[in-house]
Amino acid sequence: MMYPNSIEDIRRILLSINIKETARLIKEFIRDYFERAGAEKAIIGVSGGVDSSATLMLTRRALGKDAILALIMPHEGITPEEDVQDALEIVKLANVEYKMINIDRISMNIKSIIENTGISLNRMAYGNIIARSRMIVLYAFANTLRGIVVGTGDKSEIILGYYTKYGDGGVDILPIGDVYKSQVRILAKHVGVPEKIAMKPSSPRLWAGQTAAEELGADYIEIDPILFALFELGMKINDILSLKGIRKELVYALLKRIKVNEHKRMFARIPKIHKGPTIGIDWKFTIWR
Amino acid sequence: MIKVIIPQIKLKQGNKDENLELTIDIIKRYSNEKKPTLIVFPELSIVGYFIADAMYEAAEPLNGPTISRIAEVLDEKGNLAVGIGIPELDLKRRGLIYNTYVLISSGKIIGVWRKTHLPTFGVFEEHRYFARNAEHGLVVEFHGMKFGVMICYDAFFPEIARIYSLRGADAIIVPAGSPLPSRELWDPILRARAIENGVYIIFSNHVGYRDGLMFFGESRIIDPTGIIIAKAPAFEEYVLEVEISPSRVEFARRVRPTLRDLDTRIIEVLYKESKPKT
Numbered sequence: 102m103m104y105p106n107s108i109e110d111i112r113r114i115l116l117s118i119n120i121k122e123t124a125r126l127i128k129e130f131i132r133d134y135f136e137r138a139g140a141e142k143a144i145i146g147v148s149g150g151v152d153s154s155a156t157l158m159l160t161r162r163a164l165g166k167d168a169i170l171a172l173i174m175p176h177e178g179i180t181p182e183e184d185v186q187d188a189l190e191i192v193k194l195a196n197v198e199y200k201m202i203n204i205d206r207i208s209m210n211i212k213s214i215i216e217n218t219g220i221s222l223n224r225m226a227y228g229n230i231i232a233r234s235r236m237i238v239l240y241a242f243a244n245t246l247r248g249i250v251v252g253t254g255d256k257s258e259i260i261l262g263y264y265t266k267y268g269d270g271g272v273d274i275l276p277i278g279d280v281y282k283s284q285v286r287i288l289a290k291h292v293g294v295p296e297k298i299a300m301k302p303s304s305p306r307l308w309a310g311q312t313a314a315e316e317l318g319a320d321y322i323e324i325d326p327i328l329f330a331l332f333e334l335g336m337k338i339n340d341i342l343s344l345k346g347i348r349k350e351l352v353y354a355l356l357k358r359i360k361v362n363e364h365k366r367m368f369a370r371i372p373k374i375h376k377g378p379t380i381g382i383d384w385k386f387t388i389w390r
Numbered sequence: 391m392i393k394v395i396i397p398q399i400k401l402k403q404g405n406k407d408e409n410l411e412l413t414i415d416i417i418k419r420y421s422n423e424k425k426p427t428l429i430v431f432p433e434l435s436i437v438g439y440f441i442a443d444a445m446y447e448a449a450e451p452l453n454g455p456t457i458s459r460i461a462e463v464l465d466e467k468g469n470l471a472v473g474i475g476i477p478e479l480d481l482k483r484r485g486l487i488y489n490t491y492v493l494i495s496s497g498k499i500i501g502v503w504r505k506t507h508l509p510t511f512g513v514f515e516e517h518r519y520f521a522r523n524a525e526h527g528l529v530v531e532f533h534g535m536k537f538g539v540m541i542c543y544d545a546f547f548p549e550i551a552r553i554y555s556l557r558g559a560d561a562i563i564v565p566a567g568s569p570l571p572s573r574e575l576w577d578p579i580l581r582a583r584a585i586e587n588g589v590y591i592i593f594s595n596h597v598g599y600r601d602g603l604m605f606f607g608e609s610r611i612i613d614p615t616g617i618i619i620a621k622a623p624a625f626e627e628y629v630l631e632v633e634i635s636p637s638r639v640e641f642a643r644r645v646r647p648t649l650r651d652l653d654t655r656i657i658e659v660l661y662k663e664s665k666p667k668t
Binding site: 125126129130133134279378384385387389390 | 402403404405440441442443444515518570598599600601602604625
């Protein structure tokens with residue numbers, strides 16, 4: 102490998118991922134976790150976007166159709182009809198059981214009860230209520246069916262903190278959590294997600310017309326090489342800034358986002374009192390032991 | 391001629407009882423072997439390698455229940471030797487724990503090796519738990535062949551393999567707990583150690599996930615000329631069975647006599663240069 106000197110070089114490395122082996126590792130991971138947890142169902146929220154479609158297909162291949170329950174949870178006025186149709190297409194393609202639950206009644210009820218106290222919620226607060234309402238529904242099924250909630254976040258989103266804490270971040274496992282968004286698109290096609298869904302522009306869809314590109318300042322195809330250079334190639338920020346084709350202000354914006362969202366990737370901070378291990382600080386245990 | 395068995399099986403993270411039963415099941419499979427047989431389990435096999443702070447609780451002394459039980463099963467079976475990894479609780483210096491590999495045969499311990507280089511970077515935190523080995527170069531004989539042990543990351547330091555070879559080892563066992571990020575490094579490292587010394591390298595790795603970390607397997611045996619003579623698949627359970635012979639060591643040292651040609655004065659320079667400069 103030549104030392105990369107343009108953002109295009111890095112994109113090429115990023116997209117040259119061994120997709121067959123990646124799919125295999127993810128399937129093994131899902132199977133291993135599911136078995137060790139003694140779970141009977143994998144509960145997955147399916148939005149019609151690339152991440153949840155890829156995760157559904159991978160989980161389907163790992164566990165078989167009977168172990169999966171897909172939930173489609175559109176919000177009237179926010180979720181585009183196209184997404185609902187794509188979600189239906191992918192659950193039918195995967196041939197798994199699914200349920201459609203309109204999330205707007207739950208979310209709007211929560212909003213109106215809170216607003217009765219006299220506060221008026223802003224757009225982000227309500228967007229997060231939607232994401233957290235979906236989490237509540239997913240866990241209601243998981244708890245009742247001895248299930249685990251399979252999250253659908255990818256590495257780009259997790260690094261940027263571009264998700265709702267305890268919303269779409271509130272899950273048991275994140276099978277594609279170490280795969281960058283632009284790699285997920287390739288992975289999705291590999292596991293049979295239709296091209297149209299695999300290449301659909303990303304959006305959290307927490308309000309009408311919201312797109313990731315507008316909020317983050319670029320498409321993932323431009324963002325991912327920067328994240329990849331930082332975390333997979335270990336490049337220094339100054340070297341990244343001098344890459345051919347780089348937008349410096351985008352690098353600064355991403356770095357800021359990564360820092361301010363660090364808290365989302367951690368257990369809630371606790372002030373240490375005792376000598377023994379404190380959760381989130383020096384408490385180190387594995388899940389199975 | 392010795393038959394080497396590498397059971398690349400899915401040991402259970404943190405479940406000593408279950409791992410001990412899996413270990414004994416494998417041993418019993420070979421208990422009627424007529425040929426001398428060496429069964430090589432991976433690093434810290436009894437705890438499934440990676441268990442974080444549960445390591446303190448899992449540590450046990452060399453005369454603890456795990457080794458006693460295996461020794462009991464191996465009693466009277468002089469044809470069989472078994473290598474297992476345990477977190478060893480030091481009884482002389484209370485509270486210290488070592489990443490230890492034990493070779494057991496005929497109802498007793500025939501060799502004990504403690505890991506020297508404890509990886510503490512990336513996904514590894516071994517210095518958090520283990521004290522490092524201070525005694526080097528134990529070589530033990532089993533049915534006419536001599537063995538040393540380099541535990542996982544120790545294999546990255548050629549000096550250790552050199553010491554074993556100078557002390558007469560024909561084969562070096564490398565029990566490992568190696569996850570995905572290290573995968574590509576092992577072929578060159580293990581083959582180099584074999585070629586540099588004209589010794590067999592017996593690499594036994596864990597397989598399967600420990601939390602989110604895949605231990606990739608690919609256990610293998612390198613012959614003294616540097617050829618990979620057997621390799622288990624990645625990510626799957628597999629039991630490798632290969633025969634090794636001292637005559638192959640002799641042959642390797644004839645066609646590529648690295649050990650004969652080693653200018654040992656280099657080692658004196660190395661020793662001098664390794665002293666801290668003030």
